[in-house]
Amino acid sequence: MSLDIGTIRHEVIPCPLKVRSNPGAFSITPETSIEADGASLEVGEYLAGVLHIQKGNKSTSGGRIVLSLDSARTQLGAEGYTLSITPSAVEIRASHRAGLFYACQTLLQLLPNGRTLACAEIEDRPRFRWRGVMLDVARHFFSKEFIKRTIDLLAMYKMNRLHLHLTDAQAWRLEIKKYPLLTRPLDRKAFPAMWEGHYSQEDIREIVSYAGARQVMVVPEIEFPGHSDAVMAAYPELLCPTHHTSHEGGGNHKEYCTGSEKVFDFVDGVFSEVVTLFDAPFIHIGGDEYMGTSWEKCPDCRRRIEVEGLDREDTRELETLFSKCLGSHKKYLLYRYMMRRIARMVVDRNRIPILWDDLSWQGDYPEKSMVVQWHYQGLFDYANKATTVCNPATQAALAGHDVIVASATHLYFDYFDGGRLIKRLYEFEPEPEDIGGNSEQHFAGLQACLWEHPQKKVDGMLFPRLLAVAETGWTDKSLRTWDDFSTRLESHLPRLDRLGVRYAHTEEIATNGLTEQWKFSASLFKDWLINHCMTGAGTYEVRVEFLQGKATISGALWTDDGHEKPLEPFKSKADGSKIYRFDILDFKPDGLYSVRLIFEGDTKAECQVKCTVRFLSGTTK
Numbered sequence: 007m008s009l010d011i012g013t014i015r016h017e018v019i020p021c022p023l024k025v026r027s028n029p030g031a032f033s034i035t036p037e038t039s040i041e042a043d044g045a046s047l048e049v050g051e052y053l054a055g056v057l058h059i060q061k062g063n064k065s066t067s068g069g070r071i072v073l074s075l076d077s078a079r080t081q082l083g084a085e086g087y088t089l090s091i092t093p094s095a096v097e098i099r100a101s102h103r104a105g106l107f108y109a110c111q112t113l114l115q116l117l118p119n120g121r122t123l124a125c126a127e128i129e130d131r132p133r134f135r136w137r138g139v140m141l142d143v144a145r146h147f148f149s150k151e152f153i154k155r156t157i158d159l160l161a162m163y164k165m166n167r168l169h170l171h172l173t174d175a176q177a178w179r180l181e182i183k184k185y186p187l188l189t190r191p192l193d194r195k196a197f198p199a200m201w202e203g204h205y206s207q208e209d210i211r212e213i214v215s216y217a218g219a220r221q222v223m224v225v226p227e228i229e230f231p232g233h234s235d236a237v238m239a240a241y242p243e244l245l246c247p248t249h250h251t252s253h254e255g256g257g258n259h260k261e262y263c264t265g266s267e268k269v270f271d272f273v274d275g276v277f278s279e280v281v282t283l284f285d286a287p288f289i290h291i292g293g294d295e296y297m298g299t300s301w302e303k304c305p306d307c308r309r310r311i312e313v314e315g316l317d318r319e320d321t322r323e324l325e326t327l328f329s330k331c332l333g334s335h336k337k338y339l340l341y342r343y344m345m346r347r348i349a350r351m352v353v354d355r356n357r358i359p360i361l362w363d364d365l366s367w368q369g370d371y372p373e374k375s376m377v378v379q380w381h382y383q384g385l386f387d388y389a390n391k392a393t394t395v396c397n398p399a400t401q402a403a404l405a406g407h408d409v410i411v412a413s414a415t416h417l418y419f420d421y422f423d424g425g426r427l428i429k430r431l432y433e434f435e436p437e438p439e440d441i442g443g444n445s446e447q448h449f450a451g452l453q454a455c456l457w458e459h460p461q462k463k464v465d466g467m468l469f470p471r472l473l474a475v476a477e478t479g480w481t482d483k484s485l486r487t488w489d490d491f492s493t494r495l496e497s498h499l500p501r502l503d504r505l506g507v508r509y510a511h512t513e514e515i516a517t518n519g520l521t522e523q524w525k526f527s528a529s530l531f532k533d534w535l536i537n538h539c540m541t542g543a544g545t546y547e548v549r550v551e552f553l554q555g556k557a558t559i560s561g562a563l564w565t566d567d568g569h570e571k572p573l574e575p576f577k578s579k580a581d582g583s584k585i586y587r588f589d590i591l592d593f594k595p596d597g598l599y600s601v602r603l604i605f606e607g608d609t610k611a612e613c614q615v616k617c618t619v620r621f622l623s624g625t626t627k
């Protein structure tokens with residue numbers, strides 16, 4: 007499985023820019039010396055440790071591995087490197103430590119089992135500067151050891167960003183000394199996830215330092231203004247004073263009051279500790295899926311609109327846009343005010359604010375902020391109750407913001423396991439075609455996001471498909487071909503086995519159909535991926551049965567790669583149960599298919615619904 011001499015075949019992921027194979031081989035023996043000094047010493051020691059080579063070997067008989075840093079070699083960028091393997095020496099050169107580190111990763115991949123390296127000349131550099139993964143450590147706590155192990159796997163595949171989603175409605179995981187109650191909620195029944203654990207400031211320093219040595223930057227996310235129920239359980243004074251009377255049901259509805267200065271004091275207190283813990287130049291401030299449920303009735307929020315003159319600007323366009331979806335554009339004005347002010351607080355601390363793309367409706371992101379695109383054109387936006395009309399990544403880049411592409415169509419990893427639809431993910435091009443001129447430089451890269459899964463499921467959700475993301479982020483677009491990647495991917499599965507990674511296996515189609523049950527009160531928005539039961543073109547049936555309670559089905563459609571199509575009602579029963587059918591004329595094996603259902607129930611009574619989707623017949627109309 008190693009490099010074939012004389013050809014350019016290799017199994018390195020991500021694929022390097024240039025690989026030239028030469029005859030001969032370099033053998034690593036106990037006498038091999040590793041030569042590194044000054045700034046390259048740390049990487050040299052890392053390599054010696056991984057290869058079990060004694061430091062300080064001076065013998066020339068055992069061959070030399072030489073690491074040298076030359077800050078003038080800038081043509082391959084800070085992360086690029088050259089790696090030269092000859093029978094007598096391995097020479098690694100880079101302008102920065104990151105380049106040396108990545109050369110070592112390539113070298114280690116060329117040595118999966120043995121101690122022999124085929125001779126080669128390699129020149130390499132990444133396509134994108136941001137090659138990331140987001141882990142949702144709020145919904146479920148992941149241990150420090152698990153995070154460190156994930157960092158090792160990211161580093162192996164030259165991924166360089168770990169975004170930690172540290173706060174959400176269910177829990178706040180980051181110790182803040184000024185606000186000790188954040189990590190000690192009072193109500194065990196209401197916040198069971200919170201009792202799983204949190205990161206002490208010492209834990210965070212350890213993770214950040216471990217990641218830094220592996221060229222992975224840890225980016226913290228502290229979410230505002232929504233997804234904040236856990237904060238409000240600890241510090242209810244941050245809610246609107248009118249909140250309790252205008253509360254509209256449970257789950258993800260408690261948001262910071264936009265009118266209270268106490269809130270901004272809190273943000274300041276949190277940031278003052280965050281900047282001492284994380285060395286990343288970024289702080290992600292959330293900003294997704296706000297509801298503004300209590301803002302309009304809150305005297306403080308209303309005063310904010312007046313005092314700041316938020317509606318003094320020309321807001322006619324906003325009124326047209328938001329009267330339909332949010333019920334009023336005032337919520338949007340308050341949301342924008344809050345995100346702008348929090349972003350400015352980040353900038354004042356010499357960090358760059360990052361936001362989810364939910365402000366994309368007007369493209370008016372805060373100054374100097376970076377945007378993570380997750381909405382895609384055609385997606386129904388739950389919070390705004392309308393369809394996203396254009397690609398927010400393009401919009402943000404055109405407005406001069408750096409963009410990280412995390413499109414939910416391909417890079418949200420929570421919908422199905424990591425063994426499915428890898429080809430579709432591999433062939434996803436993160437940079438939209440419609441972008442031109444200078445806007446291209448704003449595409450920082452891409453990021454896979456894994457939401458809502460417990461630690462024990464993470465391996466199976468991330469792997470092996472994360473390798474496709476690693477290659478898209480690193481490898482020149484012209485070198486990416488599925489046939490070549492899929493062959494190399496095969497050879498990495500035994501490597502992942504040896505590392506104890508419990509990756510998902512290739513997909514099996516559920517020919518009997520898929521069934522899921524969901525419980526909710528108030529309302530439920532379900533985007534249900536149905537690829538696992540699809541075999542080809544034909545007629546499919548979707549059965550919706552109420553097992554408990556009753557709700558109105560206010561939306562029913564199916565999507566074909568993000569294109570929404572109505573579900574045709576076939577039969578209805580008196581208890582509200584429904585059967586729908588839809589036809590697929592042109593089946594795409596690598597397409598993404600989902601059924602989207604929106605239920606409006608009773609805020610008090612719990613409702614349980616069972617959904618089944620199955621293939622009826624292959625005769626197409």
Ligand SMILES: [Zn+2]
Nearest residue numbers: 246263304307
């Ligand atoms: Zn308020």
